Amino acid sequence: MHTKNFFFTLFLMLFCSTLFAESSLDKQQFLNTQKIVKNVCMACHGMDGNSLNGKIAPKIAAQNAKYLAIQLKKFKDGVRKNAVMQGIAASLSSEDMDNLGLYFSEQKLQLSAAKTNGVGSLGEKIFRAGIESSGVPACASCHGPGGHGVPDLYPRLNAQHSEYIYSQLNVFRLMEDQPSASYASMRAISVKLTDEEMKAVADYIQGLQ
Ligand code: HEC
Ligand code: HEC
Numbered sequence: 001m002h003t004k005n006f007f008f009t010l011f012l013m014l015f016c017s018t019l020f021a022e023s024s025l026d027k028q029q030f031l032n033t034q035k036i037v038k039n040v041c042m043a044c045h046g047m048d049g050n051s052l053n054g055k056i057a058p059k060i061a062a063q064n065a066k067y068l069a070i071q072l073k074k075f076k077d078g079v080r081k082n083a084v085m086q087g088i089a090a091s092l093s094s095e096d097m098d099n100l101g102l103y104f105s106e107q108k109l110q111l112s113a114a115k116t117n118g119v120g121s122l123g124e125k126i127f128r129a130g131i132e133s134s135g136v137p138a139c140a141s142c143h144g145p146g147g148h149g150v151p152d153l154y155p156r157l158n159a160q161h162s163e164y165i166y167s168q169l170n171v172f173r174l175m176e177d178q179p180s181a182s183y184a185s186m187r188a189i190s191v192k193l194t195d196e197e198m199k200a201v202a203d204y205i206q207g208l209q
């Protein structure tokens with residue numbers, strides 16, 4: 001073996017064992033999950049769940065594990081509709097989805113910056129205080145003051161690509177039926193937001209630390 005290859009292999013082994021040491025999956029589960037991520041998810045979400053472009057895929061790093069697994073199950077059951085993710089989830093077992101949820105929840109989230117909605121902006125006002133005149137509640141009241149979410153109840157939003165936040169608000173807004181209680185609250189909120197307000201709050205969320 002070339003020395004260069006030897007050191008590369010050694011580096012990979014050390015790198016993988018460090019990653020594994022921080023996982024709550026057992027070694028076999030971790031290796032199986034890592035393989036799925038590499039073969040299937042990486043192209044869009046990145047190996048560590050920090051997708052580079054919100055038009056291609058959302059960030060899923062550091063998201064709540066249970067939320068991630070539930071979303072994958074919703075895609076598989078057709079409760080959540082998206083042609084790309086429905087096709088991908090169809091081939092995953094229930095155990096795969098739980099393990100993928102844990103894997104991505106334990107990745108480090110890369111922070112981003114807002115384009116224009118920083119301190120004192122419309123986006124910040126909506127996030128922190130809501131809009132009294134149209135009955136929009138503060139996003140922070142459920143998603144937390146820093147948008148970090150509440151495990152098992154509300155997903156993490158901070159540092160998410162604004163394009164994805166904006167597109168999900170529109171998905172919620174345009175839902176005709178209400179397939180589950182968890183969607184009902186976001187649907188009721190998103191129908192009260194104007195296009196300008198959705199864009200402002202989405203931009204603010206992208207910059208939340
Ligand atoms: C071809 C690109 C692509 C690939 C490959 C892909 N995804 Fe996705 N993923 C997306 C897109 C686009 C969305 C947003 C769907 C929507 O708008 O509802 C998404 C959404 C998700 C969500 C929901 C996130 C949220 O915040 O609600 C999860 C979870 C997810 N993907 C996990 C995975 C996993 C796990 C894999 C690998 C098994 C994977 N994805 C592979 C493009 C992809
Ligand atoms: C009453 C509680 C509540 C409030 C207030 C609330 N949300 Fe949510 N939000 C939820 C729940 C529950 C979900 C998960 C829905 C599901 O099951 O997919 C969610 C999901 C989301 C998602 C999808 C996240 C993802 O990764 O796909 C976005 C985006 C979002 N909320 C934005 C907002 C914004 C912006 C506001 C303020 C204008 C807001 N939310 C206020 C409860 C709330």
